[in-house]
Amino acid sequence: MALFLFRFYPVLLPLTLYLLWFYLIRRRAMKKGEKLPKFSDAPIFLLLMSSFIIAIICFIFLAFSINDNGHKGNYQPPHMEGEKLIPAQVTP
Secondary structure, three states: OHHHHHHHHHHHHHHHHHHHHHHHHHHHHHHHOOOOOOHHHOOHHHHHHHHHHHHHHHHHHHHHHOOOOOOOOEEEOOEEEOOEEEOOEEEO
């Protein structure tokens, strides 16, 4: 779950900030009696590109932050030798 939030929470940050800004701008326009802004008035391309760039940065950071804990070896699946079943094993 933590990896899911780490991967996707930062990507949603620009959208969340935009929605908060949009809510505040609409509220201010309603108080002043001005024309309400439309959702399509926003710089959607900039919003999407910033989310995309944040996602790339998070995936790169995630790739460098995961280590393999030293699990090196050769995996041998279970197999038959004669009539005997040999279980799976990892040999160094």
